[in-house]
Amino acid sequence: MAGVWINQILQGILLGGLYTLFATGLSLSAGVMRFVNIAHGDFIVLTSFILLVLVTSLGINPAIATIIVLPIAFVFGFGLQRFLLQRVVGENVLLVILVTFGLSIIIENGLLEGFGADPQKISGGSLETATIALGDGINMGVFQVITFVAAVAMVAVLDLILYRSGIGAKIRAVSDDVVAADLIGLSSARIYAIAMGISFVTIGIAAGFMSIWTDFDPASGGTRLLIAFEAIVLGGLGSLWGSLVGGIVLGIAQSVGAQFDIAWQMLAGHIVFLIVLAVRPQGLFPKY
Amino acid sequence: MPTAPNLLLSGLRLLFAAVVIAMAAGPYFLDPTEVVIVTEFLSMLVLAIMWNLLAGYADIVTVGQHAFVGVGAYAFFGFSALAGLDPYSSIPLAGLVALIIAVPAMILVFRLRTAYLAIGTWVVAEVLMLVAGKLQAWGGGSGTSLPISIVLSLGRARNDRLAVIYWLAFALAAAAMFVTYFLLRSRIGVGLTAMRDNEEGAAAIGVNITRARILCFLGTAPFLGMAGAIITMQKLRIAPPASFSITDFTVFIIFNVVIGGIGSFEGPIIGTIVYFLLREYLSELGTWNLILLGTFSIVVILIERRGLWGLFRRLLADDIVPVAHKPTQPAVVSRRLSATES
Numbered sequence: 322m323a324g325v326w327i328n329q330i331l332q333g334i335l336l337g338g339l340y341t342l343f344a345t346g347l348s349l350s351a352g353v354m355r356f357v358n359i360a361h362g363d364f365i366v367l368t369s370f371i372l373l374v375l376v377t378s379l380g381i382n383p384a385i386a387t388i389i390v391l392p393i394a395f396v397f398g399f400g401l402q403r404f405l406l407q408r409v410v411g412e413n414v415l416l417v418i419l420v421t422f423g424l425s426i427i428i429e430n431g432l433l434e435g436f437g438a439d440p441q442k443i444s445g446g447s448l449e450t451a452t453i454a455l456g457d458g459i460n461m462g463v464f465q466v467i468t469f470v471a472a473v474a475m476v477a478v479l480d481l482i483l484y485r486s487g488i489g490a491k492i493r494a495v496s497d498d499v500v501a502a503d504l505i506g507l508s509s510a511r512i513y514a515i516a517m518g519i520s521f522v523t524i525g526i527a528a529g530f531m532s533i534w535t536d537f538d539p540a541s542g543g544t545r546l547l548i549a550f551e552a553i554v555l556g557g558l559g560s561l562w563g564s565l566v567g568g569i570v571l572g573i574a575q576s577v578g579a580q581f582d583i584a585w586q587m588l589a590g591h592i593v594f595l596i597v598l599a600v601r602p603q604g605l606f607p608k609y
Numbered sequence: 610m611p612t613a614p615n616l617l618l619s620g621l622r623l624l625f626a627a628v629v630i631a632m633a634a635g636p637y638f639l640d641p642t643e644v645v646i647v648t649e650f651l652s653m654l655v656l657a658i659m660w661n662l663l664a665g666y667a668d669i670v671t672v673g674q675h676a677f678v679g680v681g682a683y684a685f686f687g688f689s690a691l692a693g694l695d696p697y698s699s700i701p702l703a704g705l706v707a708l709i710i711a712v713p714a715m716i717l718v719f720r721l722r723t724a725y726l727a728i729g730t731w732v733v734a735e736v737l738m739l740v741a742g743k744l745q746a747w748g749g750g751s752g753t754s755l756p757i758s759i760v761l762s763l764g765r766a767r768n769d770r771l772a773v774i775y776w777l778a779f780a781l782a783a784a785a786m787f788v789t790y791f792l793l794r795s796r797i798g799v800g801l802t803a804m805r806d807n808e809e810g811a812a813a814i815g816v817n818i819t820r821a822r823i824l825c826f827l828g829t830a831p832f833l834g835m836a837g838a839i840i841t842m843q844k845l846r847i848a849p850p851a852s853f854s855i856t857d858f859t860v861f862i863i864f865n866v867v868i869g870g871i872g873s874f875e876g877p878i879i880g881t882i883v884y885f886l887l888r889e890y891l892s893e894l895g896t897w898n899l900i901l902l903g904t905f906s907i908v909v910i911l912i913e914r915r916g917l918w919g920l921f922r923r924l925l926a927d928d929i930v931p932v933a934h935k936p937t938q939p940a941v942v943s944r945r946l947s948a949t950e951s
Contacts, residue, residue, distance in 0.1 A: 351724070351725075356724045357724040357725060357727065357728055359672070359727070359728070387866070405907075405911075408911055409910060409911070410642070414670075414724050415664060415670055415871075416670070416910050416914065418670050418724055418727050419670075419863070419867055419906065419907075419910055420907050420911075422672065422863065422909055423864075423903040423904070423906050423907040423910075424907070426860055426864075426899050426900075426902075426903040427899075427900050427903040427904060429899075430896040430897075430899045430900045430903075431900055432933075433896050434896050434897065434900070462834065519923070540738070543731075543855075546728065547728065547731060547732055547735060550725070550728045551732065554721070558725070580810075584742075584743070584750075587735075587739060588736065588740070589741045591735060591736045591739070592736065593735065594732060594733070595717055595733075598717055598720055598721075598729070599716075599717060599720075602720035602768055604649070
């Protein structure tokens with residue numbers, strides 16, 4: 322009996338890896354630019370549909386398709402920030418929320434128009450079904466383990482970029498004080514755009530793993546955004562490693578909730594989030 | 610001598626008053642289909658006014674407004690169908706339940722800052738919808754229909770029922786406008802307007818921002834709940850995804866207010882009118898409708914933040930419904946000053 326629960330917790334931790342992939346890009350853009358990109362989840366779903374087209378119509382391997390998409394994602398994120406979001410950033414958060422909200426609805430309905438409402442999935446081949454048996458009825462999916470490792474690697478790399486590289490120092494400077502950063506000759510608009518570009522690379526990676534892990538449909542962006550958001554608030558705003566912990570907490574909550582009753586999966590995650598918000602609003606590892 | 614902008618203004622005020630009076634008598638001259646559409650218009654108007662009050666004045670951008678509409682719908686069903694109360698007293702009770710639910714919701718989401726708060730309200734709405742789907746007496750995940758006895762208690766003939774629901778929606782919309790008007794004209798409203806224009810400045814001159822925000826958040830909840838009750842009377846059924854519809858009660862509302870003009874009294878009215886005109890003429894567009902409105906609202910934000918009303922307002926000497934206090938003329942001030950000195 323204990324094996325069942327250990328298994329659920331283990332699956333929850335692995336699911337947390339996927340959720341961390343959703344969350345890190347949002348954490349970066351929210352931490353640097355102080356706004357939440359409401360279309361974050363919809364961009365993950367949009368990228369998944371692009372991957373779907375690449376994989377099914379051109380017959381490219383999903384991993385290679387994801388790698389092809391990443392530089393395009395960076396350029397797209399850079400351009401989106403530079404030419405659209407930058408116009409409304411800074412003066413009033415309301416405007417950025419509304420613009421990204423508009424984008425989210427446009428993407429969702431554009432996908433609905435192009436692909437219909439049916440759930441889609443990309444096949445991961447034999448990798449998807451391979452498992453590692455740990456005994457006592459506990460099995461780990463190989464693909465799930467790879468996803469988790471990728472999530473940890475992504476957080477580590479982003480942490481290195483932010484705290485050990487030149488561009489990271491610039492990003493943190495702009496994040497701390499835009500006016501002062503501009504005064505010492507940093508172009509905040511360009512640095513914001515780079516941060517958004519990096520955020521979009523994480524969206525591309527998240528889409529690559531998500532499209533094999535689960536079904537997705539045009540309307541599933543909202544749920545992805547809520548999960549990413551809950552993970553970063555749980556972990557503590559601005560803390561990258563915190564969002565890994567936040568993602569794992571959510572994953573375990575959902576996985577254990579689903580063991581009681583499958584309908585409780587989503588609700589269990591939300592409830593854990595609200596409880597933490599009530600007792601520890603600064604999150605588990607607050608940065609500020 | 611009246612100038613052209615002043616004449617236009619007087620004309621618009623007369624038109625506004627005439628339309629409101631004509632609408633009060635709506636069911637006497639509209640055919641049943643039109644009555645249904647205008648009822649929908651009035652309930653959407655209530656939602657738009659409330660969202661505008663929160664986002665346009667109190668700086669609470671919520672994307673979870675559908676939560677309280679759904680709570681109202683479910684509470685209305687509970688009081689009327691399950692507890693057997695008459696539908697008329699169930700409406701204010703539904704508003705009361707929305708208010709009660711709004712208190713813990715507010716305590717939770719107010720812990721988050723602006724941008725995070727927006728998504729926090731969405732999480733709350735999601736939780737309430739999922740919980741509503743677990744209420745077996747309310748039909749669980751698939752929902753249920755309003756019992757026929759309640760439908761009949763509103764009127765034996767279909768047209769009578771439609772008229773009753775129409776007047777309920779009219780009364781709620783009128784109340785929403787009155788309350789907003791007097792709130793914005795009051796001391797609190799002046800503080801809210803100051804907050805809208807400059808939050809730090811408002812706080813510095815002593816506007817109690819937190820109190821104003823709490824008042825707005827809690828004040829809008831019963832209106833949303835009652836709107837949910839009236840929408841349920843019209844749709845005759847409740848179901849988690851339909852009663853808590855983010856598209857109908859939040860997405861469209863946000864687009865309408867943004868396009869009409871956020872942070873003004875006229876904005877939500879104009880936005881809702883534009884939406885209904887578009888819907889009547891572009892209904893075959895389906896999902897393109899949302900794509901179009903989304904694009905339009907982004908363009909509005911980039912070009913003219915005060916929306917269509919902001920564009921039009923330039924031609925006028927004053928607002929149609931003047932919610933702002935006129936600044937005292939310099940001459941008057943100096944006269945008053947000299948009067949106090951002497």
